[in-house]
Amino acid sequence: MNMLNPIFARLNKMPRAALITIGLFVALGTFAPWLAPQDPSTQSLLDAGLGPSAAHWLGTDHLGRDTFSRLIIAANTSLVSVGSVLGVAMTIGILLGTIAGYHRGWVDDLLMRVVDVGLSIPSLIISLAVIGIVGPGYWTMVLALALAWWPMSGRISRAVAVSIMSKPHIEALRVLGASPWRIYFGHLLPGTIGAVMVYATADAGTAALAVATLSFLGLGIQPPTPEWGQMLVDALPYLESDPRQVLLPGLALTAAVIGFNTLGESIALNRIPKPLTRRMLAIRRAEVASWGKENSDA
């Protein structure tokens, strides 16, 4: 629970709208199987391409599947895959980052050079290259995206680990004769995980986008499992006659990403000192001016 305290403290400063969007996304994703009014993969060609009605709140797609249910189940698909991608990526990133931060020296140089290269290549190209070599599939997608994502958390956890290692209590532990294992697992790792978790939530939006993009390209989530990007590409040939089926999944995905991006921005802003407002500037000026006065008095 102690680990979560900084997260709660920061939550108060978040924009409400973003929190509501994310809350909705997570709630829908978690309880999707119970919330969806109909089976998302039941086809009924007689009801294909219908508009909104009492039976189908948001209409049906070209195979007569209920769009509303599919959208909800897609939130679940998205949430689960984003969770696994970030889980794997953060495990790799935190492990390598803390090792680099603990060990420093050539290990640090080497790992951070790899991280630099990884960050400079677009994640889509990395993940596509991995999928191209290994072959498509759900777990390949998770692995490919995690490989593209870990440098981010690696860099952050290295920075956090370095700052923790320079704190006096680590030095005190060393003096007390604590083993490297105790320092690493007892102090360095827990501290780093807490800090990196916050950033990971901010990254979830781009991860959701990447999952949807791979599914859109036909290399991520495979049909019949509903996923927003894949629903969109499915409906694309019918854009002219039934644009609703393209717009709805696109809007759902955009809303989720906007929520996470806003959250990420405010996390970044709370970390970076804000530029001085005019009032603050006036106070500072008054302060500086008063120094001059003291000097002249003296």
Next chain:
Amino acid sequence: MIHFISKRLKHSLVLLFMASLVCFTLVVSAPGNVAVLIAELRGAVATPGYVEQVAEEIGLHKPLLMRYVDWLGDAVRGDFGISYRTGTNVSADLANRMFVTGTLIAGSAVIATLISLALGFLGAFWPYKLPDRVSRGLALLGASTPTFFVGALMIYAFSVTFQLLPSFGFNGPKSWILPWLTVAVLPAAVLSRVVRVGLEEAMTSPFVLTAKSKGLGRTAILFREALPNITPLFINALGTQVGLMTATAIIVEPLFAWQGLGDYFLAGVRFRDFMVVQACLLIFLTFFIVVNLIVDLAVLLTDPRIRRQWS
């Protein structure tokens, strides 16, 4: 200055070497026997004897280092081997595809620059007022909307509803507009924030105070004092975005039925055509390195502070 350029060139060469190593390793470590694939491509029954013959022919028995040197020598001369799927030379229409993707990226970079400068200036001119809020909102929307959704919306708006522009094909400037706009949305959104934040920071610097006390107006200060100051920053960010555009091209090119590099790469990934994936990856990585080099040189030209540091 020459010292900087030579150092930077050496750095790029090292990166190029590492990129080639990554591309080579990726394909060497791929599962499956390449010789069997090629033997089957040639229409023959893949008998062990024939497979052996093919393996001998393409040099699979040589040590890895020799294979790398051979491969690199061929790649530098523009020969990327044969496609495992079609049996044709990978480099056959690579130039044409590079031209298509180049058109896409160049046009989008120009559009993104124009839009982002306009939005950024709008925000910086009326900070925290309505125009600023609108530009900020547009930036958030542009940065959060998936590119494939932007493309679908563009096609729906301009091709289906208003029937103004063609929704597919690479024939003439009219068919270029929609893909250009689609690719430009994300970088324009990101860059507009760079311009806006950069200008705000520049406007608080002492030299702006000097300009103000000289009696210069806000417009004059923004364009004559703040704009040159954020140019290096902008070029840096633009370089990153141009690099990212290769990824966007992979999504946008199939959407608009463009036969570009991105489309080729995607097809290679779909059919696990290693040679195509390898060739495209090497071109992409080379492109990033070259773009970074150009960015660094451009920053050197536009930032007198860095220029002085190196002369």
